[in-house]
Amino acid sequence: MASKFLLVAKREYLTRVRKRAFVVLTLLVPFIIAGFGVLVGKLALSDDSAEIVDVRDASGLNIAAKLVPLSTPQLQFVPVEGSLPEAKQGFQQKKHAGLLYLPAGLDVQDPQGVQFFGKGNISLKKESRVQKALNDAFAELKMQRSGLNQTQLDQLRAKVPLSSVSLDETGKEKDSNSGVTTGIASVLAVLIYFFIFLYGVQIMRGVGEEKSSRVMEVMLSAVKPFDLMMGKIMGIAAVGLTQFLLWGLLSWGASTVLVPLLMQDELGKAKTEMATAAPKDAPTTVADQATASAEQMNPAKRANVIGSAFEQASKLNIPIWTILFGFVIYFLGGYLLYGALFGAVGAAVDDQTDTQQFMFPITMPLILSYIVGFSVILRNPDGPVAFWMSMIPFTSPVAMVIRLPFGVPAWQLALSIGLLVVGFVGTVWVASRIYRVGILMYGKKVTYKELSKWMFYKG
Amino acid sequence: MQQPTSRPILEVRDVRKQYAAHTALSGVSLAVPEQSIFGLLGPNGAGKTSLIRIITQITGADAGEVFFRGEKLNPSHIGQIGYLPEERGLYKKMKVGEQLIYLAQLRGLSRADAVQRIRQWLERFDIKAWAEKNVEDLSKGMQQKVQFIATVLHEPKLIILDEPFSGFDPINANLIKDEILRLKQEGAAIIFSTHRMESVEEMCDSIALINRSRKVLDGPVTAIRNQFKTNTYEVEGQGQLMVMHPDFEVIEQKARENDHFYARIQLHADTRPNDLLRFLIGQVQVHAFREQIPSINEIFIRRVRETMPETLTETANALL
Numbered sequence: 206m207a208s209k210f211l212l213v214a215k216r217e218y219l220t221r222v223r224k225r226a227f228v229v230l231t232l233l234v235p236f237i238i239a240g241f242g243v244l245v246g247k248l249a250l251s252d253d254s255a256e257i258v259d260v261r262d263a264s265g266l267n268i269a270a271k272l273v274p275l276s277t278p279q280l281q282f283v284p285v286e287g288s289l290p291e292a293k294q295g296f297q298q299k300k301h302a303g304l305l306y307l308p309a310g311l312d313v314q315d316p317q318g319v320q321f322f323g324k325g326n327i328s329l330k331k332e333s334r335v336q337k338a339l340n341d342a343f344a345e346l347k348m349q350r351s352g353l354n355q356t357q358l359d360q361l362r363a364k365v366p367l368s369s370v371s372l373d374e375t376g377k378e379k380d381s382n383s384g385v386t387t388g389i390a391s392v393l394a395v396l397i398y399f400f401i402f403l404y405g406v407q408i409m410r411g412v413g414e415e416k417s418s419r420v421m422e423v424m425l426s427a428v429k430p431f432d433l434m435m436g437k438i439m440g441i442a443a444v445g446l447t448q449f450l451l452w453g454l455l456s457w458g459a460s461t462v463l464v465p466l467l468m469q470d471e472l473g474k475a476k477t478e479m480a481t482a483a484p485k486d487a488p489t490t491v492a493d494q495a496t497a498s499a500e501q502m503n504p505a506k507r508a509n510v511i512g513s514a515f516e517q518a519s520k521l522n523i524p525i526w527t528i529l530f531g532f533v534i535y536f537l538g539g540y541l542l543y544g545a546l547f548g549a550v551g552a553a554v555d556d557q558t559d560t561q562q563f564m565f566p567i568t569m570p571l572i573l574s575y576i577v578g579f580s581v582i583l584r585n586p587d588g589p590v591a592f593w594m595s596m597i598p599f600t601s602p603v604a605m606v607i608r609l610p611f612g613v614p615a616w617q618l619a620l621s622i623g624l625l626v627v628g629f630v631g632t633v634w635v636a637s638r639i640y641r642v643g644i645l646m647y648g649k650k651v652t653y654k655e656l657s658k659w660m661f662y663k664g
Numbered sequence: 665m666q667q668p669t670s671r672p673i674l675e676v677r678d679v680r681k682q683y684a685a686h687t688a689l690s691g692v693s694l695a696v697p698e699q700s701i702f703g704l705l706g707p708n709g710a711g712k713t714s715l716i717r718i719i720t721q722i723t724g725a726d727a728g729e730v731f732f733r734g735e736k737l738n739p740s741h742i743g744q745i746g747y748l749p750e751e752r753g754l755y756k757k758m759k760v761g762e763q764l765i766y767l768a769q770l771r772g773l774s775r776a777d778a779v780q781r782i783r784q785w786l787e788r789f790d791i792k793a794w795a796e797k798n799v800e801d802l803s804k805g806m807q808q809k810v811q812f813i814a815t816v817l818h819e820p821k822l823i824i825l826d827e828p829f830s831g832f833d834p835i836n837a838n839l840i841k842d843e844i845l846r847l848k849q850e851g852a853a854i855i856f857s858t859h860r861m862e863s864v865e866e867m868c869d870s871i872a873l874i875n876r877s878r879k880v881l882d883g884p885v886t887a888i889r890n891q892f893k894t895n896t897y898e899v900e901g902q903g904q905l906m907v908m909h910p911d912f913e914v915i916e917q918k919a920r921e922n923d924h925f926y927a928r929i930q931l932h933a934d935t936r937p938n939d940l941l942r943f944l945i946g947q948v949q950v951h952a953f954r955e956q957i958p959s960i961n962e963i964f965i966r967r968v969r970e971t972m973p974e975t976l977t978e979t980a981n982a983l984l
Binding site for chain 2: 209212213216220414415418419420421422423424425426427428429645647658
């Protein structure tokens with residue numbers, strides 16, 4: 206009876222949502238996420254803002270003066286005087302990032318002997334930044350020597366924006382932004398994977414609890430085993446969705462409040478740096494972050510940001526509605542399929558410690574789809590591995606959502622969803638047979654052979 | 665044939681149930697009258713629980729039929745049946761009140777009705793303070809009380825109690841016993857399932873004995889006991905008892921202090937107790953004279969011995 210199913214689901218939902226652990230976890234996680242965001246942000250900014258490189262220019266070519274305007278928010282050049290050993294000591298005392306030494310008698314056409322001293326190992330990133338600035342400074346010097354004035358120089362300097370374009374099978378052009386697409390695919394896959402795992406195990410535990418507390422027989426005299434199982438699965442699904450929803454809302458809330466609050470200093474700094482850097486160069490990452498965060502502080506603009514995210518997504522030709530639709534289908538289908546199996550395992554064993562042997566074959570395809578998803582499918586979303594894994598119901602929930610943002614032919618999507626439906630109806634059937642017999646079976650060491658027999662027991 | 669008033673509340677017809685390599689029930693039939701207490705007796709593993717699980721619709725029978733008030737048993741009857749299983753258990757982390765509401769709702773009771781009745785029951789058992797406690801915080805005996813309330817809260821017409829007194833101390837066992845009798849007065853039929861026959865014998869109106877998946881005996885308790893009477897009388901008195909008579913036979917005789925004695929004397933066919941009494945009065949001073957009626961336990965053992973002597977030791981062991 207439907208009303209009993211709802212009663213069971215309601216109980217499962219309410220008892221879990223009221224638990225202290227649920228409340229604490231739901232409230233805490235968003236702050237952890239926001240705090241983590243602040244931490245990462247701070248690290249990123251501090252990593253990128255405070256690199257000062259001393260320049261000891263003994264060449265007489267006035268390279269140092271040309272380097273100073275080439276400073277970026279990540280890298281600042283400061284000319285110093287004195288001998289090389291003095292300068293070496295100096296930058297270390299001042300805790301600067303490095304020292305660029307231009308020796309006397311440097312030949313503009315063949316500049317040999319330029320040295321960059323750093324403390325400890327010098328990162329590749331830092332070296333390439335210094336290298337680039339140095340190249341630019343020499344190029345400018347050469348051009349000036351060839352008789353060009355500043356206006357001509359500015360006209361010569363080129364800044365070419367590059368946009369990648371991908372072609373689909375019909376030859377239609379698409380803007381491609383593999384970064385965004387990969388990001389969406391990863392987030393969706395991780396969400397589905399964790400949801401199935403976290404809440405699937407809860408189903409298993411819940412069944413085990415009912416069994417070990419011996420409440421099962423009372424329940425079964427009032428409710429059909431199938432209603433009991435599905436009620437539990439759905440109730441726990443609702444718990445999970447509530448938690449995810451609250452996490453989403455609270456993380457968003459926490460980051461809008463916390464991030465600007467905790468990062469005021471950095472933001473202020475970033476903004477002034479942006480102001481100085483703006484006329485010189487295109488907005489840098491820090492500047493972007495600053496504007497984005499600044500906008501977050503203003504609620505009126507927030508809607509525009511989300512709106513523009515959608516706009517951007519559609520501009521990038523990411524099939525946003527297909528992704529949403531597919532995500533919901535695979536999220537629910539995958540959860541039902543695995544949830545039923547987890548429930549069956551909980552019913553089959555007496556002792557929670559015995560679940561291991563049955564957990565393994567259930568979790569294996571899930572873990573496999575996750576690993577293969579990130580290592581193979583993400584790189585080649587239209588390859589044969591991606592195709593087959595997105596067809597098999599046990600792996601398709603993760604595999605297909607990874608493929609979705611890259612675009613999937615309609616027939617493949619339809620076939621995969623069809624197979625998923627067949628798959629979860631099948632597993633729910635099998636699981637309910639095992640469940641029905643298992644929940645009243647005590648003191649028996651269950652084997653696979655035994656389980657297969659249960660499937661054919663009469664009501 | 666039967667009058668509508670005497671139609672049984674539950675009728676089981678030739679029910680069979682087979683588990684993989686084990687026959688739980690091989691053709692059991694019985695009828696439970698309305699407003700009565702029915703003892704379902706038998707040793708462990710006889711098939712009692714299998715039969716109860718069929719009546720409570722936890723499992724289905726392989727063959728045979730069950731009728732509830734003349735209708736074939738179906739899920740609509742769940743709300744009219746209350747079941748206290750031998751394996752007791754409640755949700756440990758749920759409050760007593762909430763748990764009772766939940767279980768009552770599953771049996772079709774509205775929330776408001778459930779709340780009101782729970783209040784009455786908690787008052788009756790004087791445990792109102794428990795309503796907000798988690799089940800795991802209660803003692804085992806307290807949990808049993810809560811479970812009993814859960815069984816009868818929806819005012820079932822048929823109450824099935826599997827080993828109802830196990831886990832109760834004598835005081836609480838008496839309390840439960842009184843409640844059971846009261847429920848019967850209010851019109852419910854009660855099925856007792858137990859292997860400790862002496863515990864429910866006095867309460868039962870009728871019984872069925874089950875052994876090794878078969879019913880070996882059933883009927884009203886008084887009729888069964890009369891049927892198994894051996895025409896034996898217990899005599900206590902003073903004097904020298906010497907019985908040399910073709911109509912009587914002394915089965916047992918014990919001498920007691922001060923020339924007192926105790927004896928069990930069986931009458932041969934067509935001899936009436938008054939004949940024995942007259943004979944005794946001529947010989948000794950009679951202090952007590954009463955007919956010995958066998959207990960259900962004795963009848964059961966005798967019945968099993970008659971039907972399948974080879975299982976006697978096994979059954980006897982089970983009964984101990």
